[in-house]
Amino acid sequence: MEQMKTHIKSNINDPVFTIGVASKMLSVSPETLRMYEREGLLISYRTRTGRRMYSHEDLDWILCIRNQIKHKKLNLAGIKRLLSLLPCWEISPCDSNKHFECNAFLINDKVCWQLDNTPCRSKKLDCYKCPVYRMAPKIDNLKMELDISLRKS
Numbered sequence: 568m569e570q571m572k573t574h575i576k577s578n579i580n581d582p583v584f585t586i587g588v589a590s591k592m593l594s595v596s597p598e599t600l601r602m603y604e605r606e607g608l609l610i611s612y613r614t615r616t617g618r619r620m621y622s623h624e625d626l627d628w629i630l631c632i633r634n635q636i637k638h639k640k641l642n643l644a645g646i647k648r649l650l651s652l653l654p655c656w657e658i659s660p661c662d663s664n665k666h667f668e669c670n671a672f673l674i675n676d677k678v679c680w681q682l683d684n685t686p687c688r689s690k691k692l693d694c695y696k697c698p699v700y701r702m703a704p705k706i707d708n709l710k711m712e713l714d715i716s717l718r719k720s
């Protein structure tokens with residue numbers, strides 16, 4: 568895939584790959600990519616006509632999801648559970664006075680970008696570009712930190 572990636576000169580976060588190209592590059596079916604999106608693991612960039620596009624960074628995240636499933640033996644629910652533990656209120660600039668009005672802070676059993684009734688939702692913030700969503704590929708570190716703190720407790 569590295570070879571194909573370098574043929575297209577673009578920044579890591581420019582959404583330049585269609586779903587067809589992304590699925591060929593990653594050997595993952597377009598249906599699987601749509602399913603990851605329905606499940607809330609993946610957010611695709613949408614063009615004005617509603618076409619899904621992916622950046623290099625998105626492709627890396629998809630590979631990370633595949634790796635969690637194939638090698639770390641996590642299922643989609645397990646990956647979502649890990650992602651739901653990301654403290655979005657610490658990562659994104661979030662008004663601490665609003666914490667107790669935000670479902671992401673109060674109920675952390677869903678990824679924040681799938682929750683309704685959050686201050687982000689009412690401000691129509693773009694989750695695709697949000698640093699919280701962009702931290703998703705770091706779930707390996709998150710898992711390690713959780714394992715360590717569980718062992719300590």
Ligand code: SF4
Nearest residue numbers: 655679687692694697
């Ligand atoms: S903008 Fe979206 S991804 Fe970012 S903290 Fe808000 S809900 Fe989560």
